[in-house]
Amino acid sequence: MSNSINLQKLAELVGGKLAAGSAERLITGLNSITDAVEGEVTFLGNVRYLPALKTTRATAALVPDDQDISEAPPDLALIRVKNPTLAFSSVIRFFGPPSVAFVPGVHETAVVANDVLFDPQRVSIGPNAVIESGVVIGAGCAIHAGAFIGRGVKLGTDCVIHANAVIKDRCVLGNRVVLHSGSVIGSDGFGYELVKGRHQKIDQVGIVQIDDDVEIGSCTTIDRARFGRTWIGEGSKIDNLVQIGHNCVIGKHCIIVSQTGISGSTRLGNYVTMGGQVGVAGHLEIGDQVMFLAKSGVTKNVLQPGAYTGYPARPLMEGRKMLSLPARIPELIERVRELEKKLAALEGGATKE
Known part of the structure; x- marks a missing residue:
């Protein structure tokens, strides 16, 4: 048993209140609400799982402080918290594997141009990473194996560039940006003109700018602007397998889920949410606090806050009626x-x- 904690200390760890159960009862692990067994703690993050809570074999559960849990098993210890999903992160950190230590230095197989500006005592560069001329790397950055950083790229502080991620020439990343493996930042925008029966490429000479605290999932691609910038706003989180076209602007604290495609020159406001497989036409305006449910097709401007669904996307109730x-x-x-x-x-x- 690597870690154990009693219920009272667990409640203190998550900032909650022990509402039922013996304070000295030990917890030795964590699991999902359906798979947990004796000695493990789970959580109720969504009311849809309330029926599962009634049959869980867990010893304890983190539950919302305003939720009626009267039908929970009598021997289930309850710790009431404001946000069980968020509070459970503290449990994961307690029982989970230790974090990988940041080890500064440049691996002997990395290829780093002579004029790259960085402090080797405050930056970690992994095996076979390639960093080209004119790059600036902020303190605390970790660039993992096989990553490619193109000419003139600027990285702020504490960025994490995972294995085999690519940042192409002149793109600019803020502080604490995370790029997961296989993501490509700054590939050419998709621009062609039909000339005498042949597609002629239009030069794409802009950049991608990614602001502070953005996280971008594996195999996501964000195209550079034709001119100017494709811009990802502060705090936005982008899932795996997302395509963002050239000259798009993604506002602050947006959530964009897997397999979404956003065509060029579309602008999103702040706190926009897009579910999986949403498709967005080009040159559109999306307002603040708009939510598109999965598989919505966005064909025109949507400026009013609220939830939308269907193809073409309509306000939630209207869209559900059309889908039925x-x-x-x-x-x-x-x-x-x-x-x-x-x-x-x-x-x-x-x-x-």
């Missing part, structure tokens, strides 16, 4: 057939008379 209509087609076809039969019978009777 195709399921009624077989029923409607059958009704039309019955009406046609009745009409034919009436017309036949009228002809005989």
